[in-house]
Amino acid sequence: MTTPNEILNKAAELRGTLSTGFRDEIVKSLYSESEAITNRAVHAKGEKTYDLDQRIDRIVTSPIFGLPLMLVILAVVIWITVIGANVPSNMLASGLFWIEEQAATLFTNLGAPWWLTGFIWHGVYRGLAWVIAVMLPPMAIFFPLFTFLEDLGYLPRVAFNMDFLFKKAGAHGKQSLTMAMGFGCNAAGIVATRIIDSPRERLIAILTNNFVPCNGRFPTLIMLGTVFVAASFSPVYASIAAAGSVVAVVVLGVFFTLIVSWALSKTVLKGEASAFTLELPPYRSPNFLQILYTSLIDRTFFVLWRAILTAAPAGAIIWIMANINIAGTSIAQHTANFLDPLGFLMGLDGVILLAYLIAIPANEIVVPTMLMVYMGTGMMIELESMEALRTLLVEQNGWTMLTAVNLMLFALLHNPCATAIITIYKETNSRKWATVGALMPLGIGVVVTIATASIARLVGWV
Amino acid sequence: MTDKNKELPTEHCETCPAFTQLEQMGIELDNFDRVIALAGNPNTGKSTLFNTLTGLKQHTGNWPGKTVTRAEGGFEFNKMRYKIVDLPGTYSLLSASQDEEVARDFILFGQPDCTIVVTDATALERNLNLAMQVMEITQHVVVAVNLMDEARRKGLEVDTRSLARDLGVPAIPIVARSGEGIHQLLSTVAEVIEGTIATQPRRVEGTPEFQQAVAELSPMIEAAAPGIPNARWLAIRLLDGDAKVEQALREGNLAELVSRQQRAGVKFSRKMAVEGNQ
Secondary structure, three states: OOOHHHHHHHHHHHHHHOOOOHHHHHHHHHHHHHHHHHHHHEEEOOOOOOOHHHHHHHHHOOOOOHHHHHHHHHHHHHHHHHHHHHHHHHHHHHHHHHHHHHHHHHHHHOOOOHHHHHHHHHHHHHHHHHHHHHHHHHHHHHHHHHHHHHHHOOHHHHHHHHHHHHHHOOOOOOHHHHHHHHHHOHHHHHHHHHHOOOHHHHHHHHHHHHHOOOOOOHHHHHHHHHHHHHHHOOHHHHHHHHHHHHHHHHHHHHHHHHHHHHHHHHOOOOOOOOOOOOOOOOOOOOOHHHHHHHHHHHHHHHHHHHHHHHHHHHHHHHHHHHHOEEOOEEHHHHHHHHHHHHHHHOOOOHHHHHHHHHOOOOHHHHHHHHHHHHHHHOOOOOOOOHHHHHHHHHHHHOOOHHHHHHHHHHHHOOOOOHHHHHHHHHHHOOHHHHHHHHHHHHHHHHHHHHHHHHHHHHHOOO | OOHHHHOOOHHHHHHOOOOOOEEEOOOOOOOOOEEEEEEEOOOOOHHHHHHHHHOOOOOOOOOOOOOOOOEEEEEEEOOEEEEEEEOOOOOOOOOOOHHHHHHHHHHHHOOOOEEEEEEEHHHHHHHHHHHHHHHHHOOOEEEEEEOHHHHHHOOEEEOHHHHHHHHOOOEEEOEOOOOEOHHHHHHHHHHHHHOOOOOOOOOOOOOHHHHHHHHHHHHHHHHHOOOOOOHHHHHHHHHHOOHHHHHHHHOOOHHHHHHHHHHOOHHHHHHHHHHOOO
8 A cells, every 4th residue: 555655755756857837838748739730620710800799898998998987887777677667566465465454454354353354464475575675676687687697798898998907906807707796696707716826816806795785785775875865956857866876886886895995005904916818808799698587586685576576574573563552562672762862973863773683684675674663653654655655754754865775885885795795704714704794894884974974963964 | 321321511510400319418417327527728728618517507707726626427429428618718737726736636646538538629739738648647538629700700710630649648639519520529439549559649659768667666656555546757756856756655545546536426426517507
C-alpha cells in the first residue's frame, strides 16, 4: 500500500526532473492547438458583414451614454409597471374584498361565532387578498420586462458599465452581476456570489447584496410611489413622478452598495480589487414564450406563493393581536404604542415598525401587515381602491410625505428577510457574518431615516 | 429509427410530431441506466440543452454564470433512461472558484458515462480550450457545437467533420433552442457509451520527461486509492503542485470525493431544481 506522503514526495521529486514552467508550456500548447483546430474547421463565408452587436455595444456600453441609458431603461420599465398596474390592482382589490364581505355575512347568517368569522375572513383572508391585489399586477408587468432585458443580454452590459465603480470601491467587478441578480431575489444574488473567486470580495458582495430592492420589495416601493409621491403632482406628471421616485430609491441602493463595499474593503475586509474578464454575450432575440413562462411561473407565482404562505399566518397573528385586549387595549396597539417613540424618531410610526417585525419571514407582506394593523386597531373600513388606501393612511393615521419617503428609504435599508439571512449563513458558514449581514443594513436604515426625519422637522417641512 | 430515416434531412425529422424517441422525464430520477454531464464555457446554452432534453425549466439567461450549482434531470432515449447533470459554465478546470470546482469534481469523480462539452460555434477557439481539458480527464466525450444558427447569421461555416477528426471525439452541430441536431447528438452519445464509436481524445503530449513522470506517478495513485478514475489527470495536477488535490490526497479524501459525487440522489436534484429557478 502506497501512503499519500510517498506519493507527494514522489511528485515533488519528479517535478524536479521537469523544466520549470512545464505547465505553462502545456497550457500554451493547449491554446495553440485550439487555435489550429479552429482555423481548420471554421471558415468565414464571403465578406464579413458589419457586426451589429458591436455597433449597439458602442452606444450601450459607452462611457458617456452607458450609465444614463441604464437609468432611462430602468425608469421606462418602472413607469410602464406603474401605469399598467393601477387599474387591475383596483379591480382585484374591489373583487376580493367584495368576496370577503359576502363570505363574512354568510358566516354570520349561518350562526358562526364572531371570532371564527373574524379570524378566517377579516384576518387570514384579508391578508391574502391584500397581497394578491397589491403585488400581482405590478409583478405580472415588471417581471416579463425584466426577463426580456435579461434574455436579450443586457445584464452583462450593466455589469460592464458599472465595473469601474466597483473597482474603485475595492470590490470585484462581478459584484455588479450578483447585485443585478439581487434585484430578482437577494437570496439568489447571495448564492450567485459563488462566481467570485476571492473570499474577501465574495464576502463584500454577500454583505451588500441586500442594498438593492428585491422582487418582494418592488411592489411596496411602487405602491408608495403611486399612492403618495404621485399624488403630490398634477395628474399629468403623476406616473412619471412615481416611476422617478422608485428609480431614485434604486440609485440610492446602488450608492449604498458601493459606499458600504468601499468602507468594508478599507476596514475589516482590506485588500485590492482583483482583475477579471467579463464576456459580453451576443444579443439574442428573446423567446417570448420562454419569457412568459420564466417571468410568470418561475418569478411571479414563486414570489406570490411565498407571500401567500407567509401572509396567511401573519394575517392570523395580527387578527389575534388586534382582538385580544389587555386593560382595554389590544395587544397590537400596546406593541405599536411601545414602538411609537422610535417610530416617530425615524419619521415612521409604531405600526410600521410592528409590520416590519412581523414581516421578517418575507418582505412582501409589509404593506398588507401594516394595513391590517391600522384597520384592526382603528375603525373597520372597506378598502375598495387605492384612493381609499390613501384616505386611510393620511386622514386616519396621520401619514405625511415624510412618512412615505422614509418608508421607501426603510424598505430599501433594513434587515434582509429570513430566507436571505439563512442563505448568508449557509454561504459563509459563519454566525458572525450572518449577524453582520442582518444588522448592518438595519443600523444604516435607522440612522438614515432618523437623519432625514430630523432634517425635515428642523427645516419645518413637516 | 431505421437506416432509411437516417437519410432524411434531420432538421425536419426532429421537429415533426412523430419524433417520439425522446421522452422528457423532468426530475423523475428513481432509476436510470446512464449518467451524462453537460460541461462548457459560460453562456453557451448548456441550460437550454438541459431544458430541451428534460422538459424542465431550469432558468436560462443570456449572461455568463447563470448556473452556479449543478442541476439534474432525466430523459429517456431509445428505451434507455438517462440522468443528465447540468454543470456550471467554466473557462477552465484549473483554477479555484467554487463554480469551477463543482464542474471539475463531477467530471472527475462523478464518473459520468459520457460528458457533452457544449461549445459556442461563434467562439470555437476559446471553447476548445475547455473541451481539451475535459478530454484530459475522460475519453467519453462528445463535443456539441451549439449556436449554429448564430454562426450562420454571422456568415461562419463550421466544419464539424474536421473538428471531430482533429479532436478525436465526435463533434455534432446543434441548435439547442430549436432542437436541431439533438437526435444526432443523443444517438452519438449512446454510441460512445456503448463503445460503437471509439474515441481517441487528442491529448497534450508534453516533453518526454513529462510523459515519464506521469507514467511513474499514475500507478502509485491507483495503488493508494483503488478504483479511482482519472489517475492520469490527478498525477498531472500533483506534478503541477495543485494544493487542493494534495490536500485531498493527504487527508484520504479522494475515495470520499468519489462516493459523494455518486451519492447525490433525487432529493438533492429536487432542491437544485428549485434553487436554480430563483
